[in-house]
Amino acid sequence: MTSALNDQSLDQIFRSARTPNGWENRPVADDTVRQIYDLMKWGPTSANTSPARFVWVRSADGKATLAGLAAEPNRPKILKAPVTVIIGHDLDFADELPKLMPHNTEVMQKYFAAPGVAEVTAMRNGTLQGAYLIVAARALGLDCGPMSGFDNAGVDKVFFSGTQIQSNFICSIGHGDPASLFPRNPRLGFEEAGRWA
Amino acid sequence: MTSALNDQSLDQIFRSARTPNGWENRPVADDTVRQIYDLMKWGPTSANTSPARFVWVRSADGKATLAGLAAEPNRPKILKAPVTVIIGHDLDFADELPKLMPHNTEVMQKYFAAPGVAEVTAMRNGTLQGAYLIVAARALGLDCGPMSGFDNAGVDKVFFSGTQIQSNFICSIGHGDPASLFPRNPRLGFEEAGRWA
Numbered sequence: 001m002t003s004a005l006n007d008q009s010l011d012q013i014f015r016s017a018r019t020p021n022g023w024e025n026r027p028v029a030d031d032t033v034r035q036i037y038d039l040m041k042w043g044p045t046s047a048n049t050s051p052a053r054f055v056w057v058r059s060a061d062g063k064a065t066l067a068g069l070a071a072e073p074n075r076p077k078i079l080k081a082p083v084t085v086i087i088g089h090d091l092d093f094a095d096e097l098p099k100l101m102p103h104n105t106e107v108m109q110k111y112f113a114a115p116g117v118a119e120v121t122a123m124r125n126g127t128l129q130g131a132y133l134i135v136a137a138r139a140l141g142l143d144c145g146p147m148s149g150f151d152n153a154g155v156d157k158v159f160f161s162g163t164q165i166q167s168n169f170i171c172s173i174g175h176g177d178p179a180s181l182f183p184r185n186p187r188l189g190f191e192e193a194g195r196w197a
Numbered sequence: 198m199t200s201a202l203n204d205q206s207l208d209q210i211f212r213s214a215r216t217p218n219g220w221e222n223r224p225v226a227d228d229t230v231r232q233i234y235d236l237m238k239w240g241p242t243s244a245n246t247s248p249a250r251f252v253w254v255r256s257a258d259g260k261a262t263l264a265g266l267a268a269e270p271n272r273p274k275i276l277k278a279p280v281t282v283i284i285g286h287d288l289d290f291a292d293e294l295p296k297l298m299p300h301n302t303e304v305m306q307k308y309f310a311a312p313g314v315a316e317v318t319a320m321r322n323g324t325l326q327g328a329y330l331i332v333a334a335r336a337l338g339l340d341c342g343p344m345s346g347f348d349n350a351g352v353d354k355v356f357f358s359g360t361q362i363q364s365n366f367i368c369s370i371g372h373g374d375p376a377s378l379f380p381r382n383p384r385l386g387f388e389e390a391g392r393w394a
Binding site for chain 1: 199200201202206209211231234235236237238240245247249250251252253254256259293296297298318321324325326327328329331332333336337341343345365382385387389390391393
């Protein structure tokens with residue numbers, strides 16, 4: 001039987017994890033980014049579609065370009081963080097099903113070809129994968145700063161040109177500056193957010 | 198400095214976690230469901246909007262109703278699992294901002310009132326919260342069976358009547374039957390799913 005993670009681990013990925021607004025001047029190794037991916041890739045998606053696509057922005061040029069397409073309060077965060085990943089989703093995700101769902105490729109490709117199905121599937125499952133990425137980074141001891149304040153169409157034009165990939169949100173990754181934390185806001189209680197049936 | 202979770206914990210929430218297709222006849226205590234919520238509620242959402250709403254379906258009547266609105270292969274899973282949660286998102290989430298974002302309520306409510314903004318914000322952040330729920334349940338030693346094959350409009354009519362809550366996906370929670378696992382499908386490699394910039 002599987003038991004619960006210890007309290008320190010639950011704190012690290014959920015209870016004590018915070019979104020920093022500034023970043024320490026400490027690098028994130030390329031290998032660490034690969035470790036994040038190699039954890040989050042195992043998270044479940046509908047029919048194993050895995051539609052999320054990633055641009056890991058770490059160069060000075062890349063950061064400047066992305067910051068220029070972001071809302072003003074997000075610009076310094078992108079410039080200062082060691083890496084900011086653009087999480088997009090590929091509307092052509094079904095092209096990968098011969099690899100991802102080899103025993104049922106044709107049936108699922110036909111299903112996803114119906115009007116509107118690829119769009120909602122890509123958005124839903126790409127977003128799930130974005131959350132897995134956040135938890136995976138935290139589980140490896142890093143902080144995350146997810147942001148949706150940027151010019152999606154502009155980012156798509158610059159970073160996903162010639163593809164059917166659409167940007168969803170972006171997330172800075174690194175070691176957060178504790179002095180940059182805002183006071184934590186409350187959450188809804190169990191009964192405020194849900195009910196039994 | 199924060200370090201990585203141990204390998205056993207990383208296995209439990211990502212590397213070894215699987216989606217079962219059948220369930221053992223073992224209950225999930227109400228208190229365990231509350232523990233899932235009390236972990237996942239801390240996951241980050243845009244402006245702390247926390248738009249996800251939950252119906253935790255555990256009664257025989259509730260299961261029968263939900264199963265009747267699900268795709269045929271999902272029906273026995275819903276009937277057998279101790280609990281299946283409907284994850285929805287509330288398009289009226291901004292009504293809760295006086296509690297969730299007390300220092301900036303009016304500005305954010307105005308922002309979310311622009312055409313289309315509430316819809317994409319609710320879908321994106323409600324889905325992130327759905328992924329946090331999956332990881333939280335796994336972190337507590339449970340298995341998850343997320344499903345999107347059901348009649349969303351029908352579920353909204355029955356379970357979210359009189360609200361602006363829209364169903365997103367559903368997820369059975371319990372102790373999976375190991376015999377029900379399919380062979381694991383491959384994932385995309387790091388370079389197949391992304392690139393550096």
